[in-house]
Amino acid sequence: MTQQHKVTEIEQNMRIDKLLALKVADVSRSEIQTWIADSYVYVNGKQVKANYKCQKGDDIKWKKPEQSALRIEAENIPLSIVYEDEDLLVVNKPRGMVVHPSAGHQHGTLVNALLYHCESLSQINGDHRPGIVHRIDKDTSGLLVVAKNDKAHTVLAGQLSEKSIERRYETIVHGVIEHETGLIDAPIGRDPNDRKKMGVTDNGKPAVTHFRVLKRFAEFTHVECKLETGRTHQIRVHMKYIAFPIAGDPKYGRRKTLDIGGQALHAKSIAFRHPATNETMQFEVEPPSYFKNLLAQLEK
Numbered sequence: 001m002t003q004q005h006k007v008t009e010i011e012q013n014m015r016i017d018k019l020l021a022l023k024v025a026d027v028s029r030s031e032i033q034t035w036i037a038d039s040y041v042y043v044n045g046k047q048v049k050a051n052y053k054c055q056k057g058d059d060i061k062w063k064k065p066e067q068s069a070l071r072i073e074a075e076n077i078p079l080s081i082v083y084e085d086e087d088l089l090v091v092n093k094p095r096g097m098v099v100h101p102s103a104g105h106q107h108g109t110l111v112n113a114l115l116y117h118c119e120s121l122s123q124i125n126g127d128h129r130p131g132i133v134h135r136i137d138k139d140t141s142g143l144l145v146v147a148k149n150d151k152a153h154t155v156l157a158g159q160l161s162e163k164s165i166e167r168r169y170e171t172i173v174h175g176v177i178e179h180e181t182g183l184i185d186a187p188i189g190r191d192p193n194d195r196k197k198m199g200v201t202d203n204g205k206p207a208v209t210h211f212r213v214l215k216r217f218a219e220f221t222h223v224e225c226k227l228e229t230g231r232t233h234q235i236r237v238h239m240k241y242i243a244f245p246i247a248g249d250p251k252y253g254r255r256k257t258l259d260i261g262g263q264a265l266h267a268k269s270i271a272f273r274h275p276a277t278n279e280t281m282q283f284e285v286e287p288p289s290y291f292k293n294l295l296a297q298l299e300k
Contacts, residue, residue, distance in 0.1 A: 007058040016043065017050040020062060025195045026102075027064075040065055072101050072128060074115035077108065081117075082283050087152040087276050088145055089118070089131075092285045095141040095262065100129045114146060121146070122153035133157055134230060141288050142169070142267025147275075155275035160230060166271040169225045169235055170214070170287055172264040172294060173244040174254055177221045181212045184238040188231040197251060198233045200241045207231045209238045217298040220247060224268075236263060247294075258294070266291055 003024075011019055017036060021029040033050040035041050041062040043052065054060070080092040091110065098105040101112065114121060114131055121131030124147075131146040133156045145165075147153035159165045189204030191197040208228035215222040221244065225235050233252070239245055240252040247253065249263035258264070269284040286292075 002061055002063045005060045007054045007056055007060065009056050011054055012056045013053050015050070016041065016048055016052045016054055016060070019054055020060070022195055024062075024064075025190060028196075035062065035065065038065070071106070072115065072130075073107070073112060075107060075112040076116050077113035079113050079117055082143065082285060083281070087148055087274070088156070089114075089148070090270065090281075090283050091144050091146055093136060093141060093144055093267075095139055095288055095290070098138045099135045099144070100132055102128075110144070118148060120148055122148065122150045124150050124153045124157070134160060136267050137233065137236075137263070137265075139262025140169075140265045140267060141291075143167075143270045143283055143285060144267070145270060145272060152275040156272065159272055163228055164273070166269070167227045167230070167267065168269040169227070170266045170268045170291070171223050171225060171235060171239070172247045172291075172298070173221050173223055173239050174219065174247055174257065175221065175244045176216050176219070177213050177223065177244055179213075181210070182242070184209045184211070184242060186238060186241055188234060188237055198231070198237050200237060205229075205231055207234050207238065209235055211239075215295075220298055222295060222298075235265060260290060260294060264291060264294060 005023055017029050017032045020032045021027065036050045039047055043058050043060050081089055082092055083090040093110055098109045101109050111130060111132065123130060125132055131148065133145055133147050133153055136142060136144060145156060147156055185208050186200040187204030188198050188207040189201035191199035206229060210226040210228065211223050213221055214224055227234060236246055236249055236252045245253045246263045246265055247258045248260040249257065266287040268287065271280065271282040274281050
């Protein structure tokens with residue numbers, strides 16, 4: 001489907017790739033540059049280069065490439081498997097790994113690794129997200145449950161919907177939180193000023209995060225968060241909303257933050273009922289070495 005936008009006075013002199021990256025949800029600037037090179041973007045009916053400076057009144061038209069063009073290949077990538085049976089896996093995803101392929105990340109994802117490891121995965125979310133019941137961000141480490149068949153997927157997704165899956169995270173935030181515990185109940189939706197970000201918005205979806213302080217440092221706080229809902233970037237958005245943004249977060253953190261290559265956020269534990277036996281399953285993993293080292297440095 002072709003989409004269209006007329007350049008406003010405020011947007012004048014902005015590069016076409018930057019402007020479209022703001023306008024199109026969940027698409028990176030590098031992906032937009034590929035679209036432009038592959039003739040998916042036209043300005044006033046003509047092709048332009050990625051560095052074209054938009055002028056007021058320019059008529060921009062673009063068409064998203066068909067996702068079916070993605071070829072998802074099995075790749076022999078090591079997996080840290082915490083638990084596995086015939087219905088599901090619990091995986092400790094490393095920091096820096098994308099969960100499922102997209103136009104900008106076709107290789108090296110968790111799905112690529114799962115396709116190599118597993119004979120079968122659920123197909124409820126289609127060919128591009130086999131087995132994926134829920135996600136965590138690329139630079140967030142920690143636990144994910146993966147469904148091997150559609151029945152298991154349906155039951156687990158139902159538990160997510162009814163909020164009976166318990167997910168706890170560890171994070172390090174800027175600032176010293178004075179109270180021991182807290183609850184953030186603030187709806188989350190797409191940021192109207194930046195389509196690649198989420199934010200607390202009046203028309204957002206309900207989002208609830210519980211937190212408790214684990215340890216305070218001079219300028220930071222070590223915090224445990226428990227999700228009641230699972231919105232995109234929920235903990236990152238909520239901690240920013242209460243003025244304690246996550247350390248290292250390039251999207252929602254402070255301009256001057258810790259240079260640690262991404263947000264200090266780790267999915268430490270998960271608990272759910274097994275989709276076949278109804279037995280309560282609970283798993284917990286320690287944070288990665290960078291997280292432990294950061295805590296040790298803050299201690300000093």
